[in-house]
Amino acid sequence: MQRPVSSLSLSPSVKIKLVAAGFQFTADLLPLKPLQLSKEASLSQQEALEVLQAVRREEGGDEEAAGGGGGGGGGGGGGGPASLTALELLQKEEELRSIVTFSSQLDAALGGGLPVGKTTEICGAPGVGKTQLCLQLAVDVQVPQCFGGVGGQAVYIDTEGSFLLQRVVDIAAAAVQHCSLQVEDDEQRVAMTTFTVETILANMFLVRCHDYVELLAELHLLPAFLSDHPRVRLLVIDSVAFPFRQHFDDLSRRTRLLNGLAQQLIAMATGHNMAVLMTNQMTTRLRGGQSQQVPALGETWGHAPTIRVLLHWAGSRRLAAIFKSPDHMGSTVQYQITSEGFRDVDQSERPPSKRPRTHADQSAESREDASL
Amino acid sequence: MATRKLTRAGVSDEMCEQLKRHKVESCKDLLSLTTVEVMTAAGLSYRRTTELLQTVSRAVAPPVSTALELWRQHSCFSTSLPALDRLLRGGLPRGALTEVTGPSGCGKTQVCLMLSVLATLPKSLGGLDSAVIYIDTESAFSAERLVEIAESRFPDHFGPKERVLQMAGRVHLFRELTCQNVLDRLDRLEEDIISTGAGLVILDSVASVVRKEFDTTLPGNLLHRSDLLGHEASTLKYLAHQFNIPVVLTNQVTTHVGGQGSAGDSGFVTAALGNTWSHSVNTRLIVQYVDARQRQMLIAKSPVAPFAVLNYTVEKQGICMDGEESEGVLYEGTDPGLQPIRVQTEF
Numbered sequence: 001m002q003r004p005v006s007s008l009s010l011s012p013s014v015k016i017k018l019v020a021a022g023f024q025f026t027a028d029l030l031p032l033k034p035l036q037l038s039k040e041a042s043l044s045q046q047e048a049l050e051v052l053q054a055v056r057r058e059e060g061g062d063e064e065a066a067g068g069g070g071g072g073g074g075g076g077g078g079g080g081p082a083s084l085t086a087l088e089l090l091q092k093e094e095e096l097r098s099i100v101t102f103s104s105q106l107d108a109a110l111g112g113g114l115p116v117g118k119t120t121e122i123c124g125a126p127g128v129g130k131t132q133l134c135l136q137l138a139v140d141v142q143v144p145q146c147f148g149g150v151g152g153q154a155v156y157i158d159t160e161g162s163f164l165l166q167r168v169v170d171i172a173a174a175a176v177q178h179c180s181l182q183v184e185d186d187e188q189r190v191a192m193t194t195f196t197v198e199t200i201l202a203n204m205f206l207v208r209c210h211d212y213v214e215l216l217a218e219l220h221l222l223p224a225f226l227s228d229h230p231r232v233r234l235l236v237i238d239s240v241a242f243p244f245r246q247h248f249d250d251l252s253r254r255t256r257l258l259n260g261l262a263q264q265l266i267a268m269a270t271g272h273n274m275a276v277l278m279t280n281q282m283t284t285r286l287r288g289g290q291s292q293q294v295p296a297l298g299e300t301w302g303h304a305p306t307i308r309v310l311l312h313w314a315g316s317r318r319l320a321a322i323f324k325s326p327d328h329m330g331s332t333v334q335y336q337i338t339s340e341g342f343r344d345v346d347q348s349e350r351p352p353s354k355r356p357r358t359h360a361d362q363s364a365e366s367r368e369d370a371s372l
Numbered sequence: 373m374a375t376r377k378l379t380r381a382g383v384s385d386e387m388c389e390q391l392k393r394h395k396v397e398s399c400k401d402l403l404s405l406t407t408v409e410v411m412t413a414a415g416l417s418y419r420r421t422t423e424l425l426q427t428v429s430r431a432v433a434p435p436v437s438t439a440l441e442l443w444r445q446h447s448c449f450s451t452s453l454p455a456l457d458r459l460l461r462g463g464l465p466r467g468a469l470t471e472v473t474g475p476s477g478c479g480k481t482q483v484c485l486m487l488s489v490l491a492t493l494p495k496s497l498g499g500l501d502s503a504v505i506y507i508d509t510e511s512a513f514s515a516e517r518l519v520e521i522a523e524s525r526f527p528d529h530f531g532p533k534e535r536v537l538q539m540a541g542r543v544h545l546f547r548e549l550t551c552q553n554v555l556d557r558l559d560r561l562e563e564d565i566i567s568t569g570a571g572l573v574i575l576d577s578v579a580s581v582v583r584k585e586f587d588t589t590l591p592g593n594l595l596h597r598s599d600l601l602g603h604e605a606s607t608l609k610y611l612a613h614q615f616n617i618p619v620v621l622t623n624q625v626t627t628h629v630g631g632q633g634s635a636g637d638s639g640f641v642t643a644a645l646g647n648t649w650s651h652s653v654n655t656r657l658i659v660q661y662v663d664a665r666q667r668q669m670l671i672a673k674s675p676v677a678p679f680a681v682l683n684y685t686v687e688k689q690g691i692c693m694d695g696e697e698s699e700g701v702l703y704e705g706t707d708p709g710l711q712p713i714r715v716q717t718e719f
Binding site: 125126127128131132155156160161162164165166167168169170198200201202203204205206207208209210211213214216217218220221224225241242243245246247253256257260281282283284293313315316337339 | 399400403404406407425426428429430431432433434435436437438439440442443447448461462465467468469598599602603606609610612613646647648650651652654656672673675676678704705706707708709710
């Protein structure tokens with residue numbers, strides 16, 4: 001059914017210009033774009049856009065009235081999900097807490113802790129503490145929200161066999177100890193009853209993958225698992241490098257698979273609101289006559305994680321260097337591994353500073369943190 | 373498992389035929405392709421392809437358990453050295469690889485022999501009450517020494533002669549002298565573990581065959597060697613995990629010449645087989661010399677223990693560590709792939 005242009009709900013001057021330009025029916029206007037319409041009908045660009053939106057609305061209404069498929073109203077122009085403004089994203093990001101590591105220096109360098117919704121890679125020499133940091137974070141993600149934590153569960157994909165339960169028990173016991181020393185009100189007291197070593201272990205899901213095929217298969221099934229377990233806030237893959245460093249004759253295939261894997265992880269991180277943590281190994285690269293340690297899996301893999309942390313030795317000290325981060329400058333902090341887990345170097349007996357619980361407290365806390 | 377054929381993974385027969393034309397027959401083949409490649413090979417839409425991948429993944433993916441369930445299983449193998457057991461929180465970890473490395477003559481094979489005896493002991497004495505698979509690549513295994521250790525360390529238990537013979541009958545020795553033989557043996561090890569009822573696998577040593585056959589100054593050999601070692605490591609880890617047993621390996625030493633040597637030395641002695649191998653083992657124990665008689669064991673890499681130094685000597689009854697209650701001295705360690713090792717200087 002042809003609709004005349006005059007039936008559109010627009011201002012009369014615009015309608016006169018449209019008719020003068022030769023547009024009689026709304027169907028004539030449909031295939032046009034705003035710039036073209038504004039030139040042909042001598043309208044301003046804003047007016048041309050309003051005309052086209054009005055036409056589309058009418059057309060969408062017609063289609064629905066005729067019982068046709070919906071979606072006509074959303075056709076053309078901005079179909080699909082609405083875009084976010086940076087302001088909305090800022091609010092969303094403030095609500096998403098980071099996962100505290102109990103090493104306040106590392107947290108400060110990362111901007112509050114391990115960011116949720118992003119992928120982080122930890123690479124480093126053997127024995128430097130990558131698995132320790134992963135185990136620490138798998139416990140820290142479960143710290144209840146009233147203590148400044150995230151209160152979530154963790155999924156730990158172990159490809160190397162380095163998940164040692166006794167160590168997790170130690171770290172969990174130390175975390176419970178720290179929190180119980182900070183109990184101040186009833187809400188926290190109640191939370192402590194559900195924050196014990198047993199519940200920490202029960203909230204940690206373990207998968208042991210022996211080769212890259214099992215790893216890829218597990219990642220295909222993970223979105224369904226995450227939908228069933230919406231409390232998961234951390235995915236640890238320890239390590240990504242080990243299964244991909246053997247039996248790969250075709251390195252370009254490996255790169256393609258790694259890219260696909262990276263995409264899946266990013267999609268899961270943003271879609272399910274969780275932090276993804278991967279560990280990588282180091283490989284020796286010969287340059288000239290000298291050999292140098294660089295992160296394994298190649299240059300292309302370097303683009304995949306959002307944040308990259310390098311743990312390395314300097315003599316007998318352990319240093320963590322953040323060398324890729326969109327929010328923060330690269331910096332290096334020193335850390336140590338104690339019987340209680342991953343800690344700052346001069347931690348001694350000071351418990352980690354409390355995470356702020358409300359915005360009002362946050363400004364007070366940040367002033368206090370700055371002075372520490 | 374990854375090599376499962378698609379026909380048994382719940383994929384329809386016509387789809388299997390279709391994929392076979394593109395040379396995709398096992399789950400591994402299918403999952404190694406990117407999504408677009410699968411869509412092309414199977415001729416399906418994106419949505420149907422993801423469903424197909426989900427079906428195949430379900431057939432391959434390992435089960436998800438929680439850490440709490442793991443807590444209820446046995447996790448350690450006691451070494452009968454109290455100071456070492458205390459630092460390692462119970463003993464050598466099951467389901468993981470433990471490496472003992474050090475210069476020649478320091479006691480690595482002695483450690484292996486001692487552990488073999490311990491594994492055959494009944495559980496009441498701290499053993500595993502199981503057989504031992506001992507893969508020997510250096511022909512260093514000595515049955516007489518095994519018996520001597522058993523009789524000296526546990527004189528009461530091994531008093532009657534038949535007990536000694538029974539213990540010796542439970543240690544299964546495989547002599548493999550080339551890389552290919554070692555690989556073949558590892559591929560068949562699953563059957564051997566089941567048929568002998570083994571609770572401990574020892575490979576003494578990883579380094580000797582590899583260093584004999586691979587000259588790393590030739591181009592391409594370093595990559596081959598790393599590949600081979602990676603294959604060995606992943607096979608052993610799989611077996612260790614599936615059977616929940618400890619696996620002990622021994623390694624040798626090499627001289628590291630590097631610009632970053634300490635204190636002006638142009639080189640120092642460190643564990644052999646390189647950086648990638650250092651990533652592959654879960655626990656690294658370094659044995660080194662103090663003087664002609666006194667030795668030390670360093671815990672250089674462990675997910676549970678800090679760096680520690682334990683003094684020991686090699687006696688008739690195997691390894692003897694200082695006293696019962698001595699705490700290992702904690703030291704400031706460094707990268708376990710680059711930890712300097714003291715070799716024998718007096719002869």
